[in-house]
Amino acid sequence: MSRHFAFLRGINLGKRQIKMADLKTCLSGIGLRDIRTIVASGNVGFETDDDSNLQARMEAVIAKTFGFQVGVVLRSESEIATMLANAPFGQLDPQADLTRHVMLFDTPLPAGLALNDRPGHTEVVRIDVREIYLAGYRQPNGRYTEGMDDLGKQIEQQLGKDRLMTARNWNTIEKALK
Template sequence: MSQGSSSVWGVFLRGINLGNRRMKMAELKTCLEAAGCSEVKTVAASGNARVVTQGQPEAIKARVEKAIAGQFGFEVGVILRAKDELQAMLDDNPFGSLDRKADLTRHVLMFDQDLPADIALESRPGDTEILRMDPREVYIAAYKQPNGRYTEHVEEVLKPLYAKLGKGNLDTMRNWNTIEKML
């Protein structure tokens, strides 16, 4: 992609609206516009936006992270997905094979770097199922547990992946409904 052409991007912020890391989506919209993004549309209140901007992914990411730190006073990791990447996620939807009557939530865990090719994660059928692993995404079905929670065992299932990645990886998990609303 050339520096001069504008493209649609999904912007996903990690770990906001938790503890003291609060931001209103209207303020995020203003911040992204000040960072050179146009047609900014926030999606849900958990730090998701669809924007139009130009530049290479690394430059966009750096620009957005710097603008957020400047406006909100804390650093936030940003994961980007280009419009065609989001469309491919939607087109290759791994959740279509699930029982429509099952009480579950659908999630995608997105990383900013490629995952190790030699990692395997063990699903827990009827609890936490890894439906697919792509180079930068893990698709998870989390079933309702007796305590009423859905994602009770997700961290445990992902433990081998995080052990292999070590510290310093950047990821963020989103409900599939959010991904469906991005474009």
Template sequence: MSQDNSQVWGAFLRGINLGKRQMKMAELKACMEAAGLAEVKTVLASGNVRFAAKGKPETIKTTLEQAIGKKFGFAVGVVLRTEAELKAMLDGHPFAGLDPEADLHRHVLLSDEPFPKGIVLESRPGDTEILRIDARELYIAAYRQPNGRYTENVEEVLKPLYARLGKGHLDTMRNWNTIEKILK
């Protein structure tokens, strides 16, 4: 926690640096600082930001989305997590049971709102495995496929979830390595 009682946050922007939705991380950092956020640090070029701010999550989220929209000219959904929530994710070791020699990527789907209670998704062993579903996080092991891709069938496995969530649901997927770096 910062000296002025601000809280540390992780912001994960959905769908940037794809197609025409481009933004340089230095410009994003400056945009967030201009919006009143402190200790701003971007992590990788896919819209991951650590910062300190006071306020309620809804207020911070709205501030970020409005500032980004004004600066970059397109709407961007922002999924927030507090430092404590990020530490709990890391401390939960959701990938601990995986074979350390397996050729896979670890991913987490971060949801803005809680997932539907009782949602069950079928894994495809050796392809796309759902390791755990928490209130707002879903942990995925994506194994390398013959074509060299890792996330080839993730969308297919997640279809039942999106059918229940409906349009307008905000989430974003991140490589677990990003989550490991966000608080550093």
């Protein structure tokens, strides 16, 4: 038995609505247990005895149940614990007015991936094997994450449009193991 977390890409936007209670019911149909949603935006913790083809099985049952394709990025409980223990935002000024985000990829990123950030605006804090950690600083217009679109375009140019990725506020990751 192992505990995992699934981060669904692009749900509860526009017509791609999924109620978390319905998602839990859907996922229990493929044998997942102790299913717990984290924030109502497609973050799910669960236990399973069968890790085989887990991503594909989840994507298939979600598509069948809800009528649209949803990408699923998985992390094990130990991978989430390691992310948290590594404190990727530890070097940031704790008094700075910023938001912390992580881009989660389903496959490893190429070695030497280089992204042009904008210090004091949108910074690439760290790039790991399957994660990119970002800080978005409050701008005069009151927004924090406008520059993340620029980073998304750079990633798409370097990795292609078909690369499965989803982004989360770091607060969501911090809540995962609680």
